[in-house]
Amino acid sequence: MERVSAYMLFSMSMCVLFGPSHSEANPPSVLLNVSPSKWLNVGDSVILSCEVTDSSNTDWRFSWHRAIPHTGTLELVQINAIRYSVQQLPDSQRGAGGVYSLSSVNENHTGVYACRAERGVPVTHTLYSYPQLLWVADPSPPASLSISPNRSQHFVDDCLLLSCEVQGNSSGWRLMMLRNDGTLSECRPSIQGPLGPTCNITGIYIYEAGVYWCEFGTRQYSNAINVTVAGGDTLLESPVLPLAEGDSLTLRCLVKAGINPDIEVKFYKDGSLIKTKAMNVMTIANISKSDEGMYTCQVPAHSQSPRSWVAVRGSSSGASPKGLHTGVIAGLTVAALAFVIIISVMVTIFCFKSSKGQNAVACSADVIYTEVRLRNTLKARETSVPQCPSDVVYSEVKKGRRAVESGEVIYTSIVIKDRESGTSNRRKDP
Known part of the structure; x- marks a missing residue:
């Protein structure tokens, strides 16, 4: 009996001195959070925080990793039925204190991340966190x-x-x-x-x-x-891809069995009621960054829809596309007017000089007007329909009101003058 008591006392003392292998028996778990959002634009700031959930100790050291599908050459992480591999970030030391902050993100920061903590000597590791996505929008x-x-x-x-x-x-x-x-x-x-x-x-x-x-x-x-x-039986139909500032946001509440068109549907943003509609469609015109958020809807006597994140991106350029198009069209209009004026002046000068000749063409009687047509080359480039290889600028010469109304053949009269003899030959071309 004394031997058994002595053995138990020795075992207890060894356990107190060295303790169990915590990293093998029951390692602590960690939780990875991304704030303020995992959906980011280039230049945004984000914080990844790693927290040991079942330990009161504060002397943990943290490491940060990029998670990828499991490969045979990298460390395998297994959390219940979850399997993935990890690559430690080269600047993992920036995660001191359980916080990994990025002040200005770019497309290279897009990826799946995980964290882990360790402490003591010999080192005791926690489990890896569940992987979290960090997404930076690429325009x-x-x-x-x-x-x-x-x-x-x-x-x-x-x-x-x-x-x-x-x-x-x-x-x-x-x-x-x-x-x-x-x-x-x-x-x-x-x-x-x-x-x-x-x-x-x-x-x-x-x-x-x-x-x-x-x-x-x-x-x-x-x-x-x-x-x-x-x-449940309700869902919210919302844009799949991010919208640009100035676009219209259309939300539609759908129920499996269909919706009475006269029923009142409630729409929510970030948990707050924003509108009650007597139909299942809501549209927000000319949206801005403040319209970005989580949306959901609810139909009476039906379940509430899941939440959907609606992302709003800034315009891709400083100038509004509509304003740019308007400026180009205005420039084309001014150019067309200037072209018409130049043509008119040239025709007047030509007629004035020709009227001095003996066999000159009566310009003022034959030519009624010149019609100039310009194609909008800007709009043609915007469409996906194949366009002609070049845009035609032409003038249409019309002779007499009766000829136009009756559909008679309109022809030009060309006078060829022999400079040496002073005679004129008139040729008519239909």
Whole structure:
């Protein structure tokens, strides 16, 4: 009995001295937060904060990583059923105190991030965090992702088709997804088409909700589409892609069984009621950055729709496109008027000089007016319809009111004068 007590006392003392292997038995977990938003524009600031959730200690050291789909050459992270690999950021020391801040982001900061904490000697590690997306909008991405039907929210069992169109060689591009449960992987089933990868989801489920995008390596991305799956019978139809300031925002509340057109539908932004409409459509004209946010809707006797993020980007140039077009058109108008005046002056001078000749053409009697037509070359370039290789500027000469009204042949009379003999030969061309 004494031997057993002595053994238990020795075991307890060893446990107090060295403690259990915390990194192996029950490592703490961490939570990664992105603020103020994971959807960013170039030049915005963002903070990634890493917090140890089940420890009161404050002497943790943090490391920051880019998360990618698991490969055999990089460290494998497993959190329940979540699997991914990590690449430690070269400037990971900027995350001292559990905060990794970026004061001016650009397209290179787009990606999926994770964090981990450690302390003590020997080192005790926490688990890796669930991966979080940080997305910086590229005004001209090298590829574009589209979805059919063209909306971000879908009912359970809806069929979706996601298609990536790559500018140039599409080899090596893949269609990725980061599900809301933290799963980072390629969208399946994925098919490599001539323009890029496509993913056909024959019946989507709630767990497949998340962000989808196309990527090449870890530095080239398409636009991103946030796919939400409505668990109830109501969804909000909103723009899939970001809008520009000055655009119109149209929101439509949809119910599986249909909506009575006279019923009052409530629309919310960031949790606050913004409008009650006697129809299921709401439009906000001439939007600005302040209209960016989370939108949802609710129909009486039905569930509330999921939330959808509506992004608003600034105009791509300092001048308004409409103002630019107006200035160009005004310039063309002034040029046309100046051209008409010059032609009129030249015709008058020519007629005045010709009237002194013996066999001159009676200009004032034959020529009624000159009509000048200019094509709007600006508008032709804006359309996708193939245009003629060159724009024609011409004048139409008309003779007499009767000839115009009766449809008679209008012809020109050309006088050829022999300078040596002083005689004139008149030739008529129809």
